[in-house]
Amino acid sequence: MRISDCSIRELGRLLRERELSAAELTEHYLERIERVDPATRAYITVLPEEARARARTADAALASGEEIGPLTGIPTALKDNLCLAGAPTTCASAMLADFRPPYTAAVAEKLLRAGAVVLGKLNMDEFAMGSSTEYSAFFPTHNPWDPARVPGGSSGGSAAAVAAGTAPYAIGSDTGGSIRQPAAFCGVVGLKPTYGAVSRYGLIAFASSLDQIGPLTRTVADNALIFTAIAGHDPRDSTSVPDAPADCLSGLADGVRGLKIALPQEFFTPGLAPGVEKVVRDTARRLESLGAEVSLCSLPHMDYALAAYYLIAPAECSSNLARYDGVRYGLRAPAAGMIEMFQASRSAGFGPEVKRRVMLGTYALSSGYYDAYYLRAQKTRTLIREDYARVFTDHDLILSPVTPDVAWRIGEISDPLAMYMGDIYTIPVNLAGLPGISLPAGLADGLPVGVQLIGRHFAEALLYRAAYALEQSGLFTARPALAEVD
Amino acid sequence: MACDDKYEMVCGIETHVEMATKTKIFCACSTEFGAEQNTHVCPVCLGLPGVLPVLNREAVNIAIKAGLALNCQVASFSKFDRKNYYYPDLPKNYQTSQYDLPIAAHGWVEITTAEGPKKIGVTRAHMEEDAGKLVHSGETITSSAWSDVDYNRAGVPLLEIVSEPDMRSADEALAYLTALVRILDYAGVSDCKMEQGSVRFDVNMSLRPHGSGELGVRTETKNLNSLSAVRRCLEYEARRQAEVLDGGGRVVQETRTWDEGRGVTVALRVKEEAHDYRYFPEPDLMPLKISPAWIEAMRRSLPELPDAKRERLIKLGLSPYDAGVIVAAKELARYFDEALQCGPDVKMLANWLTSELYGLLNAQGGSLADCRVRPPQLAALVKLIKQGTISGKTGKAVLETMFSTGRDPETIVREEGLGQISDTAALAAAVDEVLARNPKSAEDYRGGKEQALGFLVGQVMRATQGRANPALVNQLLKEKLG
Structure with a gap:
């Protein structure tokens, strides 16, 4: 078996049984990045020296014979909007091309403390705004299943690295589908946790009330393992919940017998590609065959989700990104005066999609428009939340598509609105703060198709249970050609 | 003053006080004044990418106490909002403040006027973070080639106290501010060190003909950091507005700044004041729920306030x-x-x-x-x-x-042997000696000249370096002469 095919658990076993050292494992991945990454371009920054140093520390811990956690010595990579002290953290933006934060994000800190070896920082749409990683200021990332296609976004680098086997697992962030959609496009497992389950401290903000950090992995069990490692209260994030995270691992194999699963009728519209719809319906039948009850449900306000999202997220973005003014850090463009310097720096530092959203958000919050836009969007958000709550009074999970179609060709979609439309199945989940998992469930035209399971707040354990049952039933076993490269 | 004859002043004041916490409102940096530039800073108060605010509970405690001390209703549900504007002293280019749900509202401060006691309404009091400070290379911002930014003050907790337009003269405004600052000082809300900028004022003022029930057009003057500046500003602004009105002109509603050196108010460029702050709820902080028990605990912890004392x-x-x-x-x-x-x-x-x-x-x-x-x-x-x-x-x-x-x-x-001599035996000797040396005076007294006694008492006091108990000397002399 190829090392890059091993799950985190398998790698952990190899390390603990000393069949492989952490140093060897890290070298293996660093070499693989050199060979394979030019075809996907998932990495913005590779950190070989730091990785080797951490691998040595892991080996020392392994040699000491002390109790070793499941992540010790296992390599990983971080989306480039997660701060890592001293390492470039660019948000795939010219604005932060040279930015090295003096502190480390809570999630990265947890992983490092658990012995993780960070291989590098992964490509994304600039400031996580986009659905294809084409809006990276540096270069687009290619889908390991077809390099002519996008890997999805904004965590495109994270999904592509896991799919191509250049990282055993990766961390991404999801504001409106940015973990689940690339996971679906690249045939990997991606979780958007419940809002508040994972600390956002050190995640460079896009839209604060929607952003969540989550894992992208090849298997469901790996995903549950990483989620467990990164979840939990953090006093530095006031929106992180004080409760201890649920145990997602021990009940993983409990099956779906008796679970009530809802299929939202609003999601099966003409916009849904037949190949994708078929995979979703096949998955529903498979759940039934595994003992779950599947029935239709209604989420009547879904039509307004996209509009609400594209007011709330840009509004928060316009304020969150105001700090990039060239005064303290980041790009400073020379100009005659202060205001002119702000303008020149922001004009040069931000790409087209970021500018578009900053302008949208500024407008939505403007005096005289606030009530009509931002306030109405917040009210819509409440209605959407209530839609889900109603369904969850008599259902355990919702099954839905992740995306209306498979990955598109790089450059194929130039209309921003058309790209926004691709997020209709994932955005409402962020608006409601619910957990959603994207699970590879089939192929359409040779490209992976994901399905999404949505649960109640903090029902990650149940999501994993159902996803695991589907995965173990042999739902999806295909691998991209690039993963086969040695 | 011109305005006293024809016009009545209507004045309301916004007071910004730095709350007396040890650490900043959203991070653990020190609030101490006077440290070397940019030494009391961290990723949070510098607004680095990815940081999040954590509310300092002590700032809330103090704000509640201030609300109670100013006779306000303390809100059971309050929240923070972002006030968006660009300025280099504002690390995030938004200020986390409170917009529509301030922590306290509907209070008053009592002042004494020539006509008797008067209540000045307190519209609201809300929490916010202070900005940093620009340190200009030259005298003023316009004459400077460059400016340093010191973020030590960025994130220091502020309480903004907004008064009703209830003041009718500079004297009343000063009486209000004196009473307000005294209450805040007593309640431990702030050290109120104006020379260190812990209290700053924005003054809103308009004129109207005496007896008029309508409000005139007001100006807002910012950048006042002493009571004397407020007085001079009000007197200047009253003169200026009266001249405009007397000349048949209209006062322009605008923001002005106080030039301490020249003692005048100056209009800010329209561009600078044309702010649309785009307030919206701060998504990084949870709404603030304040229980009756919390308010009660703060009420009990308040010391005796000036009026009660x-x-x-x-x-x-x-x-x-x-x-x-x-x-x-x-x-x-x-x-x-x-x-x-x-x-x-x-x-x-x-x-x-x-x-x-x-x-x-x-x-x-x-x-x-x-x-x-x-x-x-x-x-x-x-x-x-x-x-x-x-x-x-x-x-x-x-x-x-x-x-x-x-x-x-x-x-x-x-x-130093300064105790008063009240010992009869000790004094008797001195009395005897004085009588022996002044037989004429003793004779006079016996002969009915009462004043002679005063002279003799004075002599005894002199002999004892003033330490003799005068009442006792008196008594002894009378006995001896009687």
């Missing part, structure tokens, strides 16, 4: 004037109360504190806080005088020694 001192027997003088400064009032604990005569204590000790402080410099005469010592001195151990005159000399040495009055009196 003044009432108490009057009840103890002080004149309203003396009580007012003592309550005017928290330090003085605290000193007085501490001395009072030792049980001296209240009126005498007030007199010895406000006249004698303050006289020495004024003459020789220094503050009550580091005065070597501690409250129990002053109380002891007052007692020595009251019980006749020393005379008032000797008391002044003893106080001077106490002031320069910090020694106890009893020790000084004992060691």
Whole structure:
């Protein structure tokens, strides 16, 4: 078996049984990045020296014979909007091309403390705004299943690295589908946790009330393992919940017998590609065959989700990104005066999609428009939340598509609105703060198709249970050609 | 002043006070004043990418106390909002503040006017973070080639207290601010050090013809950081607006800035004030829920406030004037109360504190806080005088020694032999000697010349360096001559 095919658990076993050292494992991945990454371009920054140093520390811990956690010595990579002290953290933006934060994000800190070896920082749409990683200021990332296609976004680098086997697992962030959609496009497992389950401290903000950090992995069990490692209260994030995270691992194999699963009728519209719809319906039948009850449900306000999202997220973005003014850090463009310097720096530092959203958000919050836009969007958000709550009074999970179609060709979609439309199945989940998992469930035209399971707040354990049952039933076993490269 | 004849002033004031917390409102950096530039900073108050605010609970405690001290209703549900504007001293280019749900509202402060007591309404009080400070290379921002930004102050918790437009003269405005600052100082809300910028004022003012029920067009003047600046600004602005109105013109509603050096208000460029702050709820902080129990705990932790203290001192027997003088400064009032604990005569204590000790402080410099005469010592001195151990005159000399040495009055009196002589045997000798040396006066007295007794008493006092108990000398002389 190829090392890059091993799950985190398998790698952990190899390390603990000393069949492989952490140093060897890290070298293996660093070499693989050199060979394979030019075809996907998932990495913005590779950190070989730091990785080797951490691998040595892991080996020392392994040699000491002390109790070793499941992540010790296992390599990983971080989306480039997660701060890592001293390492470039660019948000795939010219604005932060040279930015090295003096502190480390809570999630990265947890992983490092658990012995993780960070291989590098992964490509994304600039400031996580986009659905294809084409809006990276540096270069687009290619889908390991077809390099002519996008890997999805904004965590495109994270999904592509896991799919191509250049990282055993990766961390991404999801504001409106940015973990689940690339996971679906690249045939990997991606979780958007419940809002508040994972600390956002050190995640460079896009839209604060929607952003969540989550894992992208090849298997469901790996995903549950990483989620467990990164979840939990953090006093530095006031929106992180004080409760201890649920145990997602021990009940993983409990099956779906008796679970009530809802299929939202609003999601099966003409916009849904037949190949994708078929995979979703096949998955529903498979759940039934595994003992779950599947029935239709209604989420009547879904039509307004996209509009609400594209007011709330840009509004928060316009304020969150105001700090990039060239005064303290980041790009400073020379100009005659202060205001002119702000303008020149922001004009040069931000790409087209970021500018578009900053302008949208500024407008939505403007005096005289606030009530009509931002306030109405917040009210819509409440209605959407209530839609889900109603369904969850008599259902355990919702099954839905992740995306209306498979990955598109790089450059194929130039209309921003058309790209926004691709997020209709994932955005409402962020608006409601619910957990959603994207699970590879089939192929359409040779490209992976994901399905999404949505649960109640903090029902990650149940999501994993159902996803695991589907995965173990042999739902999806295909691998991209690039993963086969040695 | 021109406006007094024709126009009535309508004035409302926004007061920004730095709350007396040890750490900043959203991070653990120190709020200490005067540190080297950019040393009290961290990723959070520098607004680095990815940081999040965590609300300092002590700032909320203080804001609740301020609300209670200003007779406000404290909100059970409050929240933070972002006020968006670009300025280099604002690390995130938004200020986390409170917009539509402030922590406290609907209060008042009582002032004394020539017509009697008057309540000035407090519209609201809300929490926000302070910005940093620009340090210009030149005299002013416009004459500077460059400016440094010091973020030590960025994130220091502020309370903005907005008054109703209830003040009708500069005197009333000053009375309001004096009372307000005193309450905040007493309540421990702020150290109120204006010279360090812990209190700053924005003044809104308009004029209208006397008797008019309508409001005139107002201006808002920012950048005032002392009471005298507020007075000068109001007087200047009243003159300026009166001239505009007298000339048939219209006052322009605008934001102006106070030029302390020239003593004038200057209009800010329209571009600078054309702010649309795009307020929206701060998504990084949870709404603030304040339970009745929390409010009650803060109410119980409030110390005695100036008005209550003044009432108490009057009840103890002080004149309203003396009580007012003592309550005017928290330090003085605290000193007085501490001395009072030792049980001296209240009126005498007030007199010895406000006249004698303050006289020495004024003459020789220094503050009550580091005065070597501690409250129990002053109380002891007052007692020595009251019980006749020393005379008032000797008391002044003893106080001077106490002031320069910090020694106890009893020790000084004992060691320097200053105690009043009330011993009959000791005084009798002195009386005999004086009578022997002044037979003429003794004769005069016996012959009915009452004034002669005064002369003889004076001679005994002289012979004893003033230490003889005058009443006793009197009595002894009468006995001997009788």
